[in-house]
Structures are given as C-alpha cells and as structure tokens.
Amino acid sequence: METKIPFLEVSDAIVMSGAESLYWCMQCGLCTGSCPWRLVSGEASEQFNVRLVQRMGQLGLEGFESENCLFACTTCRTCVDRCPRGVDIISNVRGMRSMLAEVGTIPASLKPIVGSLHSQGNPWSGSREKRTEWTEGLDIPTFSADTEYFLFVCCTSCYDIRSRKIAKSVVKALRAAGISFGIIGNEESCCGESIRKVGDEALFQKLAESNINLYNGKGVKKIIVTSPHCLYTFKNEYPELGGKWEVYHYTEVLADAMKSGKIKPSGDSIGRVALHDPCYLGRHNDIYDQPRELIESLPGSELCELSRNRKNSLCCGGGGGRVWMETKAGERFAELRIAEALDAGANILATACPYCITMLEDSCNVMGKSDQLKVMDLSELVAEKL
Amino acid sequence: MDQNIGVYMCSGCGIGEAIDFDALSSVAEEIGVSRIVSHECLCGSEGAKIVKDDVASGSVNCVVLCACSGRVKSEVFAFDPMQTITERVNLREHVAWCQPAGNEDTQAMAEDYVRMGIIRVQKSTLPTPYQEALEKTLLVVGGGAAGMQAALDAAKAGYSVKLVEKEAELGGQMAKWHKCLPLHPPYHDIEEIQISSTIQDIENLQNIEVFKNSTIQKISGAPGMFDVVLNNGGGTHRVGSIVLAAGWTPYDASKLQHLGFEKFPDVVTNVKVEEMAKVGSLTCPSDGKVPSVVAFVQCAGSRDPEHLQYCSAVCCRVSLKQALYFKEQNEETKVVIFYKDMRTPEQAEEFYKKVQKEGVIFVKTDTSKISVSEGSEMKLSVEAMDELLGEPIQMEVDMLVLATGMQPAVLDDPILNLEYRQGPALPALKYGFPDSHFVCFPYETRRTGIYTAGCVRQPMTCTRSKSDGTGAALKAIQCVELTSQGKAVHPRAGDLSYPSLFIQRCTQCKRCTEECPFGMYNEDIKGTPLPHPTRCRRCAICMGSCPERIISFNNYSIDMIGSMIKSISVPEEYEEKPRIIGLICENDAFPAVDMVGLNKLQYPPWVRFIPLRCLGSINLVWIADALSKGVDGIVLFGCKFGDDYQCHFIQGSELADTRMTKIKETLDRLVLESDRIRLEQISIDDYYRIPQILEEFTSKLEELGPNPYKGF
Amino acid sequence: MGDEDQKILVVGGGISGITAAVEAAETGANVVIVERNPFLGGRVAQLNQYFPKLCPPTCGLEINFRRIKNNPKISFYTQAEVLSISGKPGAYSVSVRVNPRFVNDNCTACGKCAEVCETTVPNEINYGMDTVKAAYLPHQMAYPFKYVLASDIIGTDEAIKCSEACPYNAIDLDMKAETFDLEVGAIIWATGWDPYEAEKIGYLGFGRFPNVVTSVMFERLAAANGPTGGKILRPSDGKEAKTVAFVQCAGSRDENHLAYCSGVCCLASLKQATYIRERVPDSKAFIYYIDVRAMGKYEDFYTKVQQDENVSLVKSKIARVSEDKESGGLMVEGEDISAGSRVRQVVDIVVLAVGMRPGTAKIKPDMEMAYDDFGFVTGSGESGIIPAGCVKAPMEVAASLQDATAAALKAIQVAVRR
Numbered sequence A: 001m002e003t004k005i006p007f008l009e010v011s012d013a014i015v016m017s018g019a020e021s022l023y024w025c026m027q028c029g030l031c032t033g034s035c036p037w038r039l040v041s042g043e044a045s046e047q048f049n050v051r052l053v054q055r056m057g058q059l060g061l062e063g064f065e066s067e068n069c070l071f072a073c074t075t076c077r078t079c080v081d082r083c084p085r086g087v088d089i090i091s092n093v094r095g096m097r098s099m100l101a102e103v104g105t106i107p108a109s110l111k112p113i114v115g116s117l118h119s120q121g122n123p124w125s126g127s128r129e130k131r132t133e134w135t136e137g138l139d140i141p142t143f144s145a146d147t148e149y150f151l152f153v154c155c156t157s158c159y160d161i162r163s164r165k166i167a168k169s170v171v172k173a174l175r176a177a178g179i180s181f182g183i184i185g186n187e188e189s190c191c192g193e194s195i196r197k198v199g200d201e202a203l204f205q206k207l208a209e210s211n212i213n214l215y216n217g218k219g220v221k222k223i224i225v226t227s228p229h230c231l232y233t234f235k236n237e238y239p240e241l242g243g244k245w246e247v248y249h250y251t252e253v254l255a256d257a258m259k260s261g262k263i264k265p266s267g268d269s270i271g272r273v274a275l276h277d278p279c280y281l282g283r284h285n286d287i288y289d290q291p292r293e294l295i296e297s298l299p300g301s302e303l304c305e306l307s308r309n310r311k312n313s314l315c316c317g318g319g320g321g322r323v324w325m326e327t328k329a330g331e332r333f334a335e336l337r338i339a340e341a342l343d344a345g346a347n348i349l350a351t352a353c354p355y356c357i358t359m360l361e362d363s364c365n366v367m368g369k370s371d372q373l374k375v376m377d378l379s380e381l382v383a384e385k386l
Numbered sequence B: 001m002d003q004n005i006g007v008y009m010c011s012g013c014g015i016g017e018a019i020d021f022d023a024l025s026s027v028a029e030e031i032g033v034s035r036i037v038s039h040e041c042l043c044g045s046e047g048a049k050i051v052k053d054d055v056a057s058g059s060v061n062c063v064v065l066c067a068c069s070g071r072v073k074s075e076v077f078a079f080d081p082m083q084t085i086t087e088r089v090n091l092r093e094h095v096a097w098c099q100p101a102g103n104e105d106t107q108a109m110a111e112d113y114v115r116m117g118i119i120r121v122q123k124s125t126l127p128t129p130y131q132e133a134l135e136k137t138l139l140v141v142g143g144g145a146a147g148m149q150a151a152l153d154a155a156k157a158g159y160s161v162k163l164v165e166k167e168a169e170l171g172g173q174m175a176k177w178h179k180c181l182p183l184h185p186p187y188h189d190i191e192e193i194q195i196s197s198t199i200q201d202i203e204n205l206q207n208i209e210v211f212k213n214s215t216i217q218k219i220s221g222a223p224g225m226f227d228v229v230l231n232n233g234g235g236t237h238r239v240g241s242i243v244l245a246a247g248w249t250p251y252d253a254s255k256l257q258h259l260g261f262e263k264f265p266d267v268v269t270n271v272k273v274e275e276m277a278k279v280g281s282l283t284c285p286s287d288g289k290v291p292s293v294v295a296f297v298q299c300a301g302s303r304d305p306e307h308l309q310y311c312s313a314v315c316c317r318v319s320l321k322q323a324l325y326f327k328e329q330n331e332e333t334k335v336v337i338f339y340k341d342m343r344t345p346e347q348a349e350e351f352y353k354k355v356q357k358e359g360v361i362f363v364k365t366d367t368s369k370i371s372v373s374e375g376s377e378m379k380l381s382v383e384a385m386d387e388l389l390g391e392p393i394q395m396e397v398d399m400l401v402l403a404t405g406m407q408p409a410v411l412d413d414p415i416l417n418l419e420y421r422q423g424p425a426l427p428a429l430k431y432g433f434p435d436s437h438f439v440c441f442p443y444e445t446r447r448t449g450i451y452t453a454g455c456v457r458q459p460m461t462c463t464r465s466k467s468d469g470t471g472a473a474l475k476a477i478q479c480v481e482l483t484s485q486g487k488a489v490h491p492r493a494g495d496l497s498y499p500s501l502f503i504q505r506c507t508q509c510k511r512c513t514e515e516c517p518f519g520m521y522n523e524d525i526k527g528t529p530l531p532h533p534t535r536c537r538r539c540a541i542c543m544g545s546c547p548e549r550i551i552s553f554n555n556y557s558i559d560m561i562g563s564m565i566k567s568i569s570v571p572e573e574y575e576e577k578p579r580i581i582g583l584i585c586e587n588d589a590f591p592a593v594d595m596v597g598l599n600k601l602q603y604p605p606w607v608r609f610i611p612l613r614c615l616g617s618i619n620l621v622w623i624a625d626a627l628s629k630g631v632d633g634i635v636l637f638g639c640k641f642g643d644d645y646q647c648h649f650i651q652g653s654e655l656a657d658t659r660m661t662k663i664k665e666t667l668d669r670l671v672l673e674s675d676r677i678r679l680e681q682i683s684i685d686d687y688y689r690i691p692q693i694l695e696e697f698t699s700k701l702e703e704l705g706p707n708p709y710k711g712f
Numbered sequence C: 001m002g003d004e005d006q007k008i009l010v011v012g013g014g015i016s017g018i019t020a021a022v023e024a025a026e027t028g029a030n031v032v033i034v035e036r037n038p039f040l041g042g043r044v045a046q047l048n049q050y051f052p053k054l055c056p057p058t059c060g061l062e063i064n065f066r067r068i069k070n071n072p073k074i075s076f077y078t079q080a081e082v083l084s085i086s087g088k089p090g091a092y093s094v095s096v097r098v099n100p101r102f103v104n105d106n107c108t109a110c111g112k113c114a115e116v117c118e119t120t121v122p123n124e125i126n127y128g129m130d131t132v133k134a135a136y137l138p139h140q141m142a143y144p145f146k147y148v149l150a151s152d153i154i155g156t157d158e159a160i161k162c163s164e165a166c167p168y169n170a171i172d173l174d175m176k177a178e179t180f181d182l183e184v185g186a187i188i189w190a191t192g193w194d195p196y197e198a199e200k201i202g203y204l205g206f207g208r209f210p211n212v213v214t215s216v217m218f219e220r221l222a223a224a225n226g227p228t229g230g231k232i233l234r235p236s237d238g239k240e241a242k243t244v245a246f247v248q249c250a251g252s253r254d255e256n257h258l259a260y261c262s263g264v265c266c267l268a269s270l271k272q273a274t275y276i277r278e279r280v281p282d283s284k285a286f287i288y289y290i291d292v293r294a295m296g297k298y299e300d301f302y303t304k305v306q307q308d309e310n311v312s313l314v315k316s317k318i319a320r321v322s323e324d325k326e327s328g329g330l331m332v333e334g335e336d337i338s339a340g341s342r343v344r345q346v347v348d349i350v351v352l353a354v355g356m357r358p359g360t361a362k363i364k365p366d367m368e369m370a371y372d373d374f375g376f377v378t379g380s381g382e383s384g385i386i387p388a389g390c391v392k393a394p395m396e397v398a399a400s401l402q403d404a405t406a407a408a409l410k411a412i413q414v415a416v417r418r
Helices: A008-016 A030-034 A043-047 A050-059 A078-082 A089-102 A108-120 A128-135 A155-159 A161-176 A193-198 A201-218 A228-237 A250-259 A289-297 A333-343 A354-366 A378-384 B021-031 B045-057 B092-096 B104-122 B145-156 B172-176 B196-204 B270-278 B315-329 B348-357 B462-484 B511-515 B541-545 B558-567 B589-598 B620-629 B652-669 B687-704 C015-026 C042-046 C057-070 C112-116 C157-165 C215-222 C265-279 C298-306 C397-415
Strands: A149-152 A222-225 A246-249 A271-275 A301-305 A348-351 A374-377 B005-010 B035-039 B062-067 B085-090 B138-141 B161-164 B208-211 B216-222 B225-230 B236-239 B241-244 B248-250 B267-269 B293-300 B334-339 B361-364 B371-374 B380-386 B391-397 B399-404 B406-408 B450-452 B521-523 B529-531 B580-585 B607-612 B633-638 B677-681 C008-011 C031-034 C074-077 C080-088 C091-098 C120-122 C131-133 C178-184 C186-189 C193-195 C212-214 C243-250 C284-289 C311-315 C320-323 C330-336 C341-347 C349-354 C356-358 C385-387
Touching (some): A008 A089, A108 A193, A149 A161, A161 A378, A222 A228, A222 A250, A250 A289, A250 A378, A289 A301, A348 A354, B005 B104, B021 B035, B062 B104, B104 B558, B145 B161, B145 B172, B267 B270, B293 B391, B315 B334, B558 B607, B589 B633, B620 B633, B633 B652, C008 C397, C015 C042, C186 C397, C243 C265, C243 C341
Parallel strands (some): B138 B161, B293 B399
Antiparallel strands (some): B225 B236, B371 B380, B521 B529, C080 C091
16 A cells, blocks of 8 residues: 655645635544445445545545546535534535636536536526527516516526426416516526535636626515525525525425415326425425425325435435536436335425436436326426416 | 340241241240240331330340341331341241242241341340541542542541642642643633642641651551651651542653654653643754644553553543644644544543644554654654555654553552551552442442542543542541441441451461451461451451451351351251252342342252351351251352452452362362352342252252261 | 531432432431432443443442441432422522322332232333333332332222232322422432433434334343343344444434533443343444543453454444344444445344433523533532532443542531531
C-alpha cells in the first residue's frame, strides 16, 4: 500500500468552499451504511463511500473525483438526517465538488449542462426564447403587481416534453382554485439548486443574482414552484443573497384549496395510488402531509404507502446533478421504487417533482412495467379530476 | 449468663403438614428445654407476642425459632443481641418446602435441624464487645484532589483530620496543570483549576491539621488506635482510620523509545505540555519556536501488553484539552490526534465534539505501531496506518505529544509503612492499584480501617477523585464509629463478636497470621500471634486455620459446629439411609438453598446444612468429627474463587479448597474414599444446580457404600 | 450521633440509594428510603451478571438487604413516591405518597394467593416479555419478601378469591394510597436511570421485529429466573439463538437521540457476548461499535472477551436491520470501516445497546437542583439535596456506589450534628 501524505491546506480550502462541518465527522460510517447506493449494485455502489470521501477531505487527499464516487451523491439527505454528529454531509460533498469545479475537473457529462446554464439560463440546452413554449394556447397571465403569486416553473417542465404536462396541470389546478398567479417569462433563469450541488458555486451565484434582481424588480412577494428543488433553494439559499419571498410548493397551495373547498375533484375512481416522497419535498422541506391529503381527496383513491416512506423515503436517483448523469439500468434506485410500488399493489405511482417523474417513468419503461403502473405527477392526478 | 431456652415452633406455611410437631417437641424436651411452644403462625401478632412476652418477662433469654428462614421476618424477631441469643431454625425453606410431607426422612431432617439449633444456642454466650479503640481522628495521606476533598468533607462532618502531604504545598498533580476538563454544561470549555480556594478552606478549618513535606515512617496499631509516626521529627499521632490518597505517577516515558522519546527533543509527554502551558509557552524544545503542526499519540504505554495493560482512562480527555491549549495559543496550529479508541465517556462526548469542531484531526490507528523518524527541516516524520482511510499515512509534525498513562503512587513505595506481619503496604489488586475487588463494595480493602481514594485506587479524573475522596472519608468515619462501639465493619457490619485465643496452647505454627485475609495478627519474635481485634472482619478464617483449635468467638466456635455435627442422628448401616453434612457459606449458598425451597425443588433427604460465616472458617476437625460419627459424605458450598473470586472474605472458599485437598490426601491414606468430600462453588443464583449436585453426590456415595466408621 | 439528629431521606431504592442508605446508617445516621417499585434493588435486580467479574447482582443485594434488616436506623417505603419538597437544608418537609400493595405485613410469602389466582399481568421485571399472576412476588430474591396484588384485579372476584385463600389475613383489599409528610434534614436523590426508548431509532427495527431486543431485555433472557429460564431463545419462535449481534450506541453519542455517551454499554455488550458464548458452544457474537470504551482496568475484560475467536468486534455503526420473514432471521447492515467492506450479517437476535437516561429526565424535584440539557443533575449537592449515581451521569455499578457513598457523607454533613 502506498503511503499517503495528508495535505492539510487542501482540507482547509475544502472547508472554505462550504464543507464547514467536515471535521465534525467522527467517522462512524452511519452515512455510508444508510446511503441508497448500498441498495443497488454497480460501480457507484462500490466506489461511492461518503464516509471515506469525507475522510479523504479531512486529510486533503485525492482519489474521490470520479463520476461514480464524489459525483454519485444524490443529496437525498438520508445520511444528514441520521448523522449522529449533525454533520451537513451534503455541504461537505458540495464543498469538495466545488474544489473540483473551480479547476474545471467536473465529470464530462456535466459540461454541456454548465454550458447551457451559462448561455441559456437552463440546463436542458433549450434556447432562452423557448422557455415559455409550453404555455402556448394556455393564455397564462404575466406576473404583475396585481398578481398574488409568481408561478415559477422548473426548467425541466419548461423544456422537457413529458414534463410540460406537469406545468400545464399545475396551471389548470391553480386556475380551478381561483388563485391569482402569473409567470414572468423568458427572462427567468434556472433556480440553480442542482448546479450548486454539483459544485459550480460561481454559476449558481450568477443564476441566483439574475433571478433575484428579476423577481425583486417585478415586485414578487409570493412564489409557487412546481419543483421541490426550486422550493429548496428559493427558501433556504436565496434569502441570504437578497431573495426573500414566501415560497410554496404547489402541493401546499392545492391542499389548502382542497381543504377550503375551492376545488372539488370528481369523476371516475382513481384506484390504488402509491406516493413517492421526493427527497427535496420531504427530507429537505419537511412536506409530507399535503401530498397525501391531495391523493386522499381524489375520487375513489386508495393511498398505499410504500415500504420506505416519509422520512425514510428512497431517492429516485435524480438529485445532486445525477439527473444529468447516466446510471446504468439495473443499478438505479428508481427501479427499486417501481418494484416497491408494484409490491404495494398500486396502479399509479404518484410524486410531485419533475426529476422524480423523469427517473421513475424511465425505469418503469425500462422495466417494462408501464402497463401495470402509471407514473404521474400529483398535479396531473388532480388536474385530471377537475 | 444462665441460659433459659425457649423453643418456638411454627406450623404455618405448610410446615405443620410436613412435620409431626409432637415428635419435634420431644426432641427439644430430650435436650432439656422446658419452654416449648408451637403455633400456627408465629410471625403473626399473636404468635410473636408469645415470644416477645417470654423475652420481656425474662423467663427466656435464648430464643430458638423453628420456622422460616432467618432471612425473612427478621423485623418480627429482632431482639437485643446484648440481652438475648436468637437462633433461627429453618424448617420452611430447608425442610417443608423441599421435602415430601409426612415422610419419616423429612421428619428426621427437621428433628436434626431443631437439635442443631438448640445446640448452637447452648454453645453461644452473650457478646462482650471490644471497646478499647476509641480514637476518631482521621489520617489522610496525600494532599491532592482526592486527599484534600476527603479531609475537607470529614472535617465538615465534625471529625478531626490529620492531612499528610509529601510536597511543600498542597494540591498534588492538579496544582501542576494549566487548566482542567469542562465541569459545567454544556461541557465545551476547559476551565480554570479551582485549587487555591480548596487549600484556603483546608487551612481555615480548625479540625484539619496539615503536615507538609511529610512522609510516614511507620503506622502501627489498628482501627481506632493507629499510631502514625511521621518522618523528619513530625512526631507520633494517634488516629482511628486512614484514607490513602497518594495519587499517581506518570508512566516512565523513557520506556517509549519506539515513539521517539529521548531520541528527538520535540517528542514530549502530556505532563510536559501541562508544565509548558502553565508558564504560557507551548514551544518546541529543539528550537523554542511555536509549533505549526502538533500530533498526539494516545495510549503511549497504555493498553499495551509491553507496557501498561490497562487504560489510563483520562488521557483521551487530557489530549483533547491540550489540543485546545495549542489552538488557544495559535488558532492556525494544526493538531492531529492518533488514537486507538476515543474514550470520552458520559457528558465528555460533548467535549470531544467541541474539539472536533475546532478542526482537530483524529486518526484511528494502533498507536503502539506508529513510527517516528527524522523529517525535513527539523520536523518529525510520523507514519501510521490510518484505519479510517484503510491506508498508511505519513505526516511531518513539529511536536509530538505522548499521552502517557497513570501508575499508582504505591507501586514502588508502600507509603503507609504499616507494621503488619503481612507487610508494610496495602495489598494491591492488580497492576499495583489497591482497589476494591468488589463491584458492589468499591471501598473494600484488605486492611480494615484503611480506605483508598483517587488515582491510587484506579485511574480517574479529577472530578471523580474528589467524589472518591468524599466516599473514602465516609468509610473512614464509619469505621471509627463502629469500632468505638466494638462493632465489626463490612461485610459483617455490627457484629459484636471477635476472636479470642487460648494462647497457652498455641504452637506458633503461624497459620492464622498468614491466612487472615485482613492482616489481623501481628507476631511476636517467637511467632506467637498478636491479635488486633479491630482489624478483624469476623470471618473466622483463623479459626478454621488453627490446628490447635484455640480460636473461637462467643457465638461461633469449633466446639459449637463440632457439637452440632455430632448431634445429627446417623442411622445404622442396614437402614440404607446415608447422611450428608452440608457446610455452606451463609452469604451466598445459604440463600441459594432458600431459593431451592422457594421454587419447591426437591433434593435427597439425607443432607443437613450448617451455615458458616465463611467456608474459610472450616476446621478440619469437623470433617474428622463427621466421618468418625459415620456421616457418609460432606459437601461444601462456597463462593467462587480464582481471579474473579466472589468470596466476601477474599480467600475463604479457596482456603477451604486447599484444606480439603490436604484432608483428601489423609483420607486416601486411611483408606477412606476422598470422594466423600466435595466442594462446590455456588453463586447465590445457582440454586437450580443444587438438587442436581446433591443427587449426583448421593449416587456417588451409594457407589462408595456406607462409611465404614458407622456405628463405631 | 444521637436522637436529636435529623433523618436522611433517600429517594430511590436502587443499588445507589440502598448503598447511600446503609453507608449513612452504619455511620450512625437515621435513614428512610422511598422507593417506587414494590421491592428494593432497582435496575440491578433485573441484571443477570455484573461485568467484569460476571458475578450475580443478587449477591451484593443480599448482603445489602442483610445490612438493612440488621440495622434499626434504616426504614423504607416501597411503592412510594415523593410528591413535593419544601423547607431548607437541615429542615425539609417532604410529602410522600405510598400506593397500596393490598398485602400487609402478615404476608409470609407462602404463595397461597398465587395458587388460586388465574389472572395474569405483564411481568414488569422481565420488561413485559412474559406474564405473572396478578398476585405475585416481584421476584425470587425480592425484598421485602412479600407478595403484591396487581391493582388490575382490585374490585374483581379474583381479588376476593386471593384474599380468601390467604391463611394469614395478609390481603387487605381496602388498602388506600396514603400521603404523609416526612421531616428530614437532608435528601439523597438516587432515582437512577431508564433505558432509552429503542423504538425511536426506527432503522434498527425495535418494535417492528420481535427478535430485535434491548440490552436490558437481553439480561432477562440470560437470567435463570427470567422468562426463558436462562436460555437465550428468539422471541419470535423460541428457537435457541446461535448468533447474536450487538448494536452499540443505540441512541447514545447521537445528537438525534442522546448526545452523550452512556458509558457502560460497551462493557455491557462484551459481557452479554459471554452469555451467548457460554451457553451455546458453536455460537457467535458480533459487536458493532464506534469506539470500544473499556476504561481503566475494564480494559482487561475487553481483552479477555476479544480473545474468544467467536466474538467479532467490528467498527461499524449499524445502519439497517431487516427481517427475513420466513426464517425470522435478522440482517444487520452497515459499513465495516476497518476492513473497508460492508457488514451484511444474518443473526438470530439483535441486541440494541440502549443508552441511559437519568431518572431526572422525566421527573425533576422542583427545587434546588440544577440540570444539564440531558436532564442529569449538575453539581454534587452543594445544598441539602444530594444527587447520587446515574442521575448525575451514566455510571457503571461500581462508580455509582462510590458516588452513593460520597453522597452519604454529604448528607450527614447537613443532617447530623456533631
């Protein structure tokens, strides 16, 4: 075995890059043991040991840089919730990634994403002008001083054809509930949550600054978001940069509307619905009840809980930038999720996050289960019954 | 006193159904007891009143209660031991509850027990307590954390204390330190050492006399009457009991050459770091510069078969504290701690966490295998296997601190210099610590009236040492109080008996002086034992050891047990009813036999149990008495011995075992099978084994056939 | 010390409280103990053996009970609790409630009531792993050696039946709770500890899988007078266990549960590993730890257990316990840090080494004592209320008793004039 020489100046730099709790870690390994990568096989499962990664960080050592090691972390937050020392493991991962991002050594698959975000303000290589393409024919109002809520639609649901259905359903449901909302339009940029997790701090700062200036300029006070990722960064990361708004996930708004009787779903019985708690809605933002309330209010619905639910929910595999990276079929968390939903006897697997939809639906198709199980966003379920 | 014996028989709890009471009464009558009462519930108010009235009227001064175990209902039958001799014959747990009812063998058993109970009383006299040791002043040896606290707390309770400190000032090791561990929530910050106020308190208290620069030349005497001679003309002082709080010495770092000590000037000990910190200059000895990288090596000489096998308990916390010294001196200093296991128990986990948050780096490794060599630019190169990384690492550091462990101060110096036949030191348990062997009795030592506190007892923190000093002071006070009343201390606390020796018949064989676990006997030049009754713990091991049978107690003697054995009826050979004597420890085996009854387990009816203070009090003559009477077998139940002995008198059961080995050799020579004697180690919760042991022993005896001495 | 001295009240009749009481009384003080259970002895009465000697706790309890029986200066109340305290050091008035036992001092423990009693109640001494007759002796070595009637049957025919079966008029169904004041000079607070609620650590499966037990339950499984007669059997199917996993720091050293180290669990698990090893020759024990904390000479015990090749010590914090429904076996998973591999071990029983919470985390006397964030009493009784044992910090038995002895002197300083 080669003797390693710790480089403590490097660890200092990692700490400075956001890994503030790096040294709090006592190396118990609960994070590694709790990591969803332990549930699958493959390269990332073998290579990514978040405890060891942090150990290398503590000593300023190299060797964790690959796509299937440091960049495997989906920031699902299971380990953070359990960590006995209160270590902010996600920030430590982010800090270590940003050390690499600074010198441009991020995985190749992420480079086009970064490029697109720089040039177009979205990660999907869509042109800025087409950000509002999904609104065609919907006559969606533009946000103005008289509008209560600014509706921020996730880039994914702006550009991805499948995901646009989420944006449209959210709009339909909000309208039905009589909520005053509007979009700003093509000037909007990606919230930057995932790219920050990937480690490109400078890019995040740029995106955030642009959004904050835009929204503040328009007089935004309250925001409804379609993705829990946007929710997370608007709520938790933007305030210290000057973006201080009331931010809601659409499930919160719709659950309220449902409770107060503003919308009343009706129609055919919907059957057995399983809920996949998105990491960023649940563990990151502590929203568990509203999605369930929405399901239960649907005609003839039967909520069936997955074996891993609420705080113990299993990640879809799309967070932390993984949505832009390839995970081999047979090694994906989403496959376990589909299997769990089938085990639970569900005919619909519902969730409330564009990344989760992408990951789960893809796996459902690859597994050839799309005839037995439909992957749907909660907004779609609700909109269908209005 | 003239004995007026009353025998009170209870037929409750199923005893009456099991045993024929008329026949039982005639046993007592035959012995000449005139007051015999039977009652269906002796412990009830009506039954108890009969006994109490008899005692109150003075018509009875020896009470033999033939009922349940003496372990129960003691509150009902509590008579003044100075006025009344009380004996409990256990017909319930030991007969009715473990034998078939109405059977002649059950009856014979009950009759034997009643006979033995009456004889036990007949062979007893009222106690005449030894009340000649009246001194209540305490001696505290050592003026460190534990000793000062012991002195203070004893003085605050109203006792006079003589505090002896070898150094010129009080304070001990603690006085040499810069700061101490966190004491207050949230347990994050190291704290100033509050020592001057303690010293002030001691000096202000009138009843503490401090002897600085003083050591002990010798201590003679016994609890309540120790004479302490100080060196250098410090005079002679009489004290009643002693707290030994002599503290610890650091492990000799010169034995740690493998970690670079003495090879490299910048390899220092944790003791040195305290000294440096106290003067405010944590610098490299080689060049006087402030180090930028400091490493600590935990377990330097601890938890190491080559050095100290034990864990010194505080070094992890001390290194955390010292890491903060370096951080306080210069925030930028890098600190690395190489450890085997981080041992920060209890709330100290919070301190560990706090030090982690200061950016200290921890490396788990077998620290005995760390290699230290010369690095670049006067630095030290440290190489270790990082078990967390799974790979070896190498670092250059400016200073390497060895976290050396603790050794008891009494390791090479007895300190107390006791004038005891068994030696000048307090016997050590392991690694030189005169600690208690007992989980339940942390202040037990093998020298009555001498209690240890602080790190001389076991490695511990300052806080624990103080509390330990308080506890030891309590025990020392308790000892002088009990001793002045002529009472024994733990484990037979309150026992008013003590051994008397018929010295004219002594042959100076020295067995008693050697075997007493507590060093009760000194010797004169001829080897005649000189008893010191207040050192005695009343185990009667000396009584068992004496071949001349000259040692006895007012209520426990060779004659007494011998007569009880002889009173057992031994059937003729043709009756095919063997007899087994069970000599059992009253502390563990006796309650275990009670448990057999409580669980309604049965065992062969041939056994007669006799409780002993300790199996070590067995005198070989009893075995001879029993065998010559025709008893077929003798079973001994004693506590577990060996390293984890459970004997409350240290070596009692082991001594009994040694004696039995000897007697077995004799038996073999007499062509009497040595298998007729069996010793079993019985814990109190081993009750379920007892019937099985007795069954097996009975079949063994059947195999051997009857004792050929039967009927002689 | 004389009759004018004030009494010392000891709250808690566990091993710390008993020790404080007998040590004070043998020094000459008058002492009264108030104990919540119907028997003295507390948690140690539920232990099978002590580390490191592997000796039975009943041995020391027996000696201490004898010291109490022989000493007229000690009195005690069982099934009793302190309601309030007023006054000041040297003159406290303590309101005490004694709950009814429904059995009086006439009881001889003959067992006739239990013979006729048909109702059973969960056996508290065995942490509810089995049941006991509603007329019961708390345990075989119980002191006081008297039966108890479970309040569950009071007012039923069953209770009357028990009462009628008693030959000694020992059952008093009209017994009521009694409240009275004790005037004392000093108070020793020794209310001990409670095991951490293991079900709060969801991923370890306690409460979901029957074969996941806590360390305190495992003591009972190993005890000759426990629910299995001392055989270590899987709770799910009564099959003899051959493999046992010990999960250390189950709740301790964890900010989400108990942030402090419970101090004794490492040694307790090493001890419990010997239980299974001693009983079943081809058994295996696995101990999963963060750090093994065997302080002082306890290191010897660690070394001794470590030498058994069938005891594996693995540096791992267990992250998942799952059940194989068919075999009832449990899989423990985590990272094996030293080996650089994964732990995936199938075992019969998983023992969670649960931490200690101070009795004062739940019930705090309303005056004079200060507490840290965890509920431990801080300080050493600078006033007249003196903490002793595990209410101050997690401690093993020997340390608790050392501490209790010290507490006795602190109390004497306040209560006894000399």
